[in-house]
Amino acid sequence: MTGTFAPAPGAAPLVRQVLAQAGMETRLLLRNGEQLLLAVVIPLLVLVGAVRGASALDLDSQHTSVDVLTPGVLALAVMSTAFTSLAIATGFERRYGVLKRLGTAPLSRGALLGGKVGALLIVEVLQFVVIGAAGLLLGWSPDFSVPALVLAVLLGTAAFAGLGMLLAGTLRAEATLAAANLVYLLLLAGGAVVLPAEAYGGLGDVVSWLPSGALGEAMRAACEGTVAARELVVLAAWAIVGSAAAARWFRWE
Amino acid sequence: MTYGGKPAVDGLSLEVAPTTITAVLGPNGAGKTTTLETCEGYRRPHEGRVRVLGLDPVADHRALMPRIGVMLQAGGAWSGVRADEMLRHVARLHAHPLDTGLLMERLALHECGRTPYRRLSGGQQQRLGLALALVGRPELVFVDEPTAGLDPQVRRTVWELLEELRSDGVTVVLTTHYLEEAERLADQVHILDKGRLVASGSPLELTRGGTVATIRLVVTQPFPPGAPESLASALGPTTELVVLDQHSLQVSGPADGSTLAVVSRWCEDNDVLPESLTLGQRNLEDVFLELTGRETAL
Structure with missing residues (x-):
């Protein structure tokens, strides 16, 4: 058969699909004003506010120095992208039939997830550049352990992404939007992400088992050149539980 | 297929010949979309057998999907994505896509290529949906209500496109409310009512009796x-x-x-x-x- 529409069906190779999907999702994330607010503006405000506030009030304790706060805000940035942004975006993709559409496109579930993870990592790198630069301007002097940092970011992303997908795949889009923002605020305030767990007194033991507390601690350790093994294990456990639950209960429509 | 105990499609039996246009016709709630979604693997039949291009739409999903094109009745795109961006994205997911510029032009979408999906008119969203179904050069396309709510001249453009698909060797299965659409386009018409097949045949056979x-x-x-x-x-x-x-x-x-x-x-x-x-x-x-x-x- 010849002609404009002569059939020549076939899926693109997996790698090309993953790259296309990651690029698309990154562009959409960066184009969305609310998502940018969550990804960059709020973490920057938290960082500058906490550092300035602490010095203005002469509270320069070990919990509020820029060396403790900057890794915590980086952890917050991971949480905002891997959990809140991902959950909201995926919730609306379900609602608008995007997942159904791409499924016939044909994008396999593996390629879709690969694309999403790729987009999360790209956005996180951009967040780290902006927040890290702000921290350095405020006097942050990190002493990175690169393997520890990479592990913390990857496991933290996996843990929050699993939970975000669980939320997005089980609730309506509006409920996902509300819940993802609420959880973000609660963890920002009380999840030991920006401030270390010790700052919470007796509650510290509890919150350090949360993915937020574990990620915050792992990031702080990595920026001081050490590996927080227990926290990384906690994150890995959350990643496994969250992904398994999402795989079990995620509804595509 | 049942919804809440009420059969939506029941004892339906029909076949589609290659490189033809088949119209599935029926009033609202007749089971047209359910039938299509069963062929597309979105729904699993409670009983009976569905084969599309010789494949089981559920079990052979991965093998079947690249070979078919699906036009959804509504939605299917991010609200902030631009029309041409969405089409290029879906093109990139395929091995041998059509030229997206050509497709945009054929469907009179080239003027709204930069418009975000949420600001496209209903008719533009629908035509983009058809473009998304065709861009991967499928052997078989399922189109759900391709011209519902379109202007008469745009409807004619879509009809000509569907006829060109058939002559280029693509098999088309469409659902429609419009009898003149089925009469003009279809080689075979299947009329569904309350989930059952009530008549099948070419438009001529159906009207001659x-x-x-x-x-x-x-x-x-x-x-x-x-x-x-x-x-x-x-x-x-x-x-x-x-x-x-x-x-x-x-x-x-x-x-x-x-x-x-x-x-x-x-x-x-x-x-x-x-x-x-x-x-x-x-x-x-x-x-x-x-x-x-x-x-x-x-």
């Missing part, structure tokens, strides 16, 4: 009192007479010519001056209404 003729009489003056009754008794019990309004009535009876003679003689005898007297040919709409019940509004 006429042992009943319909005669429509329009008169210049309102009918005198009692006139319709006298015509009914002149025609006898084998015909059905329906008074449409004060000036017109419709008679359905044996297609043997005698009915027409009786009506014209009755006009002469009663000094009724016909404005028009037409012998109706059944069209798909008549067949459809006969099969799915006259109370069904399309």
Whole structure:
């Protein structure tokens, strides 16, 4: 058969699909004003506010120095992208039939997830550049352990992404939007992400088992050149539980 | 297939020949979309067997999906994505996509390429949906209500495109509300009602089966009192007479010519001056209404 529409069906190779999907999702994330607010503006405000506030009030304790706060805000940035942004975006993709559409496109579930993870990592790198630069301007002097940092970011992303997908795949889009923002605020305030767990007194033991507390601690350790093994294990456990639950209960429509 | 215990599609059996256009026709709630979604692997039949290009739409999902194109009835795109960006993205997911610029032009979408999806009109969203179904150069496309709500000239553009698909070797299965669409495009028509197949055949086969003729009489003056009754008794019990309004009535009876003679003689005898007297040919709409019940509004 010849002609404009002569059939020549076939899926693109997996790698090309993953790259296309990651690029698309990154562009959409960066184009969305609310998502940018969550990804960059709020973490920057938290960082500058906490550092300035602490010095203005002469509270320069070990919990509020820029060396403790900057890794915590980086952890917050991971949480905002891997959990809140991902959950909201995926919730609306379900609602608008995007997942159904791409499924016939044909994008396999593996390629879709690969694309999403790729987009999360790209956005996180951009967040780290902006927040890290702000921290350095405020006097942050990190002493990175690169393997520890990479592990913390990857496991933290996996843990929050699993939970975000669980939320997005089980609730309506509006409920996902509300819940993802609420959880973000609660963890920002009380999840030991920006401030270390010790700052919470007796509650510290509890919150350090949360993915937020574990990620915050792992990031702080990595920026001081050490590996927080227990926290990384906690994150890995959350990643496994969250992904398994999402795989079990995620509804595509 | 059942929804909440009520069968949506029940005991449906139909086949589609390659490189043809098949129309699945039916009133709202007839099970058209459910039938399509079962073929697309979105739904698993509770009983029976579905094979699409020889594959099981659920078990062989990964193998089947690249070979078919699916146009959803609504949605399917991010709200902030631009029309051309969405089409290029889906093109990139395929091995040998069509030229997206050409497709945008063919579907009269080139002027709204930079418009975000949420700001496209309903008709533009629909045409983009069709473009997304075609861009991967499928062997078989399922299109759900391709022209619902489109302007007449855009509808014609879509029809020409679907006909070109067929001549280029693509098999098209479409659902539609529009009988003229099915009549013009389809090689085979399947009429569904309440989840059951009530008729199948080419438009010609479906409309030909006429042992009943319909005669429509329009008169210049309102009918005198009692006139319709006298015509009914002149025609006898084998015909059905329906008074449409004060000036017109419709008679359905044996297609043997005698009915027409009786009506014209009755006009002469009663000094009724016909404005028009037409012998109706059944069209798909008549067949459809006969099969799915006259109370069904399309």
